[in-house]
Amino acid sequence: MRFSVLGSGSRGNCTLVQSRDSCLLIDNGFSGKELVERLARLGVAPDMLSALVVTHEHSDHVKGVGVLARRCNLTVYANEATHRAMAATVGALPSPREFAVGEPFFVEGLCLHPFSVSHDAVDPVGFTVSDSEHTLGYCTDTGKITRLIEHRLQACQALILEANHDVQMLKSGPYPFPLKQRVLSGGGHLANSDSLAFARRLAGGCLKRLVLAHLSAANNHPDLLTVEVRRVLGQYEDLHVSIAAQEQAGPLLDIVSLDQ
Numbered sequence: 001m002r003f004s005v006l007g008s009g010s011r012g013n014c015t016l017v018q019s020r021d022s023c024l025l026i027d028n029g030f031s032g033k034e035l036v037e038r039l040a041r042l043g044v045a046p047d048m049l050s051a052l053v054v055t056h057e058h059s060d061h062v063k064g065v066g067v068l069a070r071r072c073n074l075t076v077y078a079n080e081a082t083h084r085a086m087a088a089t090v091g092a093l094p095s096p097r098e099f100a101v102g103e104p105f106f107v108e109g110l111c112l113h114p115f116s117v118s119h120d121a122v123d124p125v126g127f128t129v130s131d132s133e134h135t136l137g138y139c140t141d142t143g144k145i146t147r148l149i150e151h152r153l154q155a156c157q158a159l160i161l162e163a164n165h166d167v168q169m170l171k172s173g174p175y176p177f178p179l180k181q182r183v184l185s186g187g188g189h190l191a192n193s194d195s196l197a198f199a200r201r202l203a204g205g206c207l208k209r210l211v212l213a214h215l216s217a218a219n220n221h222p223d224l225l226t227v228e229v230r231r232v233l234g235q236y237e238d239l240h241v242s243i244a245a246q247e248q249a250g251p252l253l254d255i256v257s258l259d260q
Contacts, residue, residue: 001110001251002129005160006030006038008140009246013061015138015160016044018252021109025052026127026138027061029254034166035064038249046072054078055117056124056141066090066233077105079114081123101125110213114154117142121232122186128152133254135206136160140214143188145198155206158243158255161199163212164189165219174221189214192225203236208256213244248254 006014023044028035042145049106049108052074054250055061064214065086069076075095083096099105101123104113111132114125119141124138126149137156137256139149153159170191171178185187198212212225220241229241 001129001136001255002156003136003160003253003255004042004250005211005213005244005251006035007246008244009217010060011217013140014038014064015213015250016042017110017129017136018044018067021029022050022107023048024050024107024110025068026129028052029057029062029066030064030072031109031157032064032067035068041249049074051075051077052141053112053127054082054086055126055138055230056119056121057082057089058121058141059089061141062089066093069093069095075107077112079123079125082125085103085122086255088095089151094099108255109144113152115148116146116185117149118144118146119189120182120185127151128156134158136255142190143184145190145194146177148199150198154202157206158253159199159202159207159208160167160191160211160213161195162214162241163192163195163220163225164214165191165216166224167191167193167233168219169221169224170219175218183219185215189216192220192228196228199238199239199241200232203233203239208238208240208242209253210239211244211253212241215243217246234253 015026113128130137137153137159140162
């Protein structure tokens, strides 16, 4: 199983997950043209896609869902509340499907297990994605790490985890006060310090590959986060850490092999 964060941030989020039998997307906040170009750089054609799964209804995660689903005749999976909340944004879908939060479902050869996260959307989720041998975790857009999140992600070999903001940059930055309060709240976004503290708790277990995602352009910086990664996680030599970009797709990464 391989994956690529095709882009992550407030201007669009999408992740590709591939296995021998499946090729699916988690969210799509990009235009059809932009997404096809990003897939092409990885050698993936739109007709290779099996399905699209949605975490929550915010536009940076769903504004490209409808166009892509209609163009490629894709099945779109979301929970009932999210389907309703995103309907005005995505329009009619050729093959909508609902999943129940907490109950695994299958997309061809992959098992997806949706779990609740803490974010100001109607019913937001993260996912674990398994091929019976290895597991990828996907957890962005959460204001805090709950016991449930930690339980669901502790068996992952690879993890895409939000590291949205540096607290001091946010407090002194350009956002209006109500927006700062929203980001800092338990239903907002995860700070670098909280993300890396959680990653450190996982680092001594199964986790071998960590991709930090959804960085704020105004309240974070890859160089600052890199320094923090070295300080907090530098002792874990078998943990490979990278940072997802907003402007371009990341490489296709093998779940466990660090050769790619």
